[in-house]
Amino acid sequence: MKTWKRLALLALPAVVALSGGCAVISEDECQAGLWYERGIEDGARGRSQATVYQIAQKCHEYGVRTDTEAWLRGHEEGVEQYCTPENGFVVGRRGSNYEGVCTGPTADLFLVNYQNGLAVYQAEQQYIALERRYYEAEREVHRVENALEEAETKEEAKSLRSQRRSLLREMRHLEAEMMRFGGFGAFNPFLFY
Known part of the structure; x- marks a missing residue:
């Protein structure tokens, strides 16, 4: 041995x-x-x-x-x-852990492709988190608008309009962030390798 x-x-x-x-x-x-x-x-x-x-x-x-x-x-x-370069990308793209089993000349190629695949996976996870927060903010806007229709005082209405503006501003910011990933509803993995 x-x-x-x-x-x-x-x-x-x-x-x-x-x-x-x-x-x-x-x-x-x-x-x-x-x-x-x-x-x-x-x-x-x-x-x-x-x-x-x-x-x-x-x-x-x-x-x-x-x-x-x-x-x-x-x-x-x-x-x-x-330990093939192709599998390196696949393993990284799935977000799987690499346990360092590759050695020799294939190790470097595997690792480069693993890191490329992992970068795409991580970017996609960031995009999903942005998208999820966008939809949460959108639901919150609808809730605030419904509450605004039923507001009983000027102070309550003013507070709700302020919340709505803040949520809409956040949604615009989230849309801009999602553009870095290919656009709203359109994650583009080719931007990350």
């Missing part, structure tokens, strides 16, 4: 202990024992090598011994499938 793999394997239990988390494998999957295949699957999903220790711990609870070496061989193959 290569030195870097041994070092990674020694450091992984600490990472697992700190990460806690949910069940990564069912009892049936432990019993099936398809460790190489499971390694390919986990690697192709971009899961770190720490995953094998979570699996081993869970399977130990079920009384099943994990073939860590077979899992690691499969994981290495799966990581090769995962």
